[in-house]
């Protein structure tokens with residue numbers, strides 16, 4: 001079977017040429033576990049950091065042999081667990097860039113495909129969707145009248161965060177890179193407005209579209225963006241620090257927080273690590289799946305076909321050139 005590995009240890013953000021496809025023996029079905037075929041593989045920003053050993057203290061995969069990590073929707077092809085049968089579909093955070101995987105039964109979560117595309121379980125109903133839901137409903141506790149400002153708004157986390165704000169009676173304003181992403185955020189995700197931070201005079205444009213000062217900031221990109229949001233925030237704004245996409249691969253000083261602005265705005269800061277919310281996955285699905293089924297909550301997808309297409313899509317994601325959820329169909 002096919003697996004993709006790193007050619008050598010990485011010294012910079014991964015590019016397509018850093019990966020190679022190899023043949024490896026099909027793994028045996030483990031006692032109490034399953035052998036599963038990867039149907040849809042998720043590519044996420046944390047993987048870039050993880051490949052360099054820069055994510056949550058987790059080791060980088062061994063060059064030449066280690067599994068590149070990733071979430072996936074899988075089909076069980078063989079089971080030695082009473083919980084799973086051949087043909088079952090499941091979601092797992094313990095997958096990777098290979099055609100077949102040996103997995104423990106408790107790493108699998110059963111998925112609802114009734115009126116829901118299985119791929120949605122990697123995005124809007126997957127780890128990124130859970131991240132957005134956790135930040136908005138469990139930490140910031142969004143409600144009627146809130147004004148949310150969120151960056152990387154065309155991505156899965158930002159896009160879901162803004163749509164949850166809308167669905168909970170708030171207003172969402174997005175920041176994204178380029179007119180195509182902003183059109184997606186306004187017309188498809190139905191934010192009140194989205195501003196292109198690559199355009200000249202964008203901060204003036206932001207002031208023009210904000211309907212009142214933001215009561216919630218959801219930060220996905222950088223400390224500079226956080227400062228931009230905080231300088232416009234309402235007193236006692238709730239800030240969710242979720243991601244620092246612009247800092248992950250950059251060398252130079254580590255990210256910092258603008259302490260003076262936080263004091264001046266009496267802001268409260270919530271650091272978010274999605275791992276803490278894995279035990280609330282059922283509550284998340286119960287609230288969000290009906291919105292997905294009804295079409296009230298949607299996320300664009302960048303989909304490519306074949307495991308061999310994963311490296312190029314990873315390079316696109318690392319450059320911030322993706323729109324929406326990056327998925328590889330196998």
Ligand SMILES: NC(=O)c1ccc[n+]([C@@H]2O[C@H](COP(=O)([O-])OP(=O)(O)OC[C@H]3O[C@@H](n4cnc5c(N)ncnc54)[C@H](OP(=O)(O)O)[C@@H]3O)[C@@H](O)[C@H]2O)c1
Pocket residue numbers: 044045046127128131151152153154155156157158175176177178181220221241242243244245246247272273274275317318319320321322323324325
């Ligand atoms: N805390 C947690 O537990 C947790 C869990 C999941 C995800 N996250 C974080 O949430 C954020 C969004 O995740 P996502 O999966 O929805 O990804 P995403 O938004 O689809 O992709 C990241 C986006 O960041 C923006 N970006 C700005 N500067 C960038 C740069 N220098 N390099 C690369 N991208 C840049 C790009 O959008 P623009 O072109 O619009 O700027 C890019 O598309 C990421 O920072 C991710 O690490 C955190």
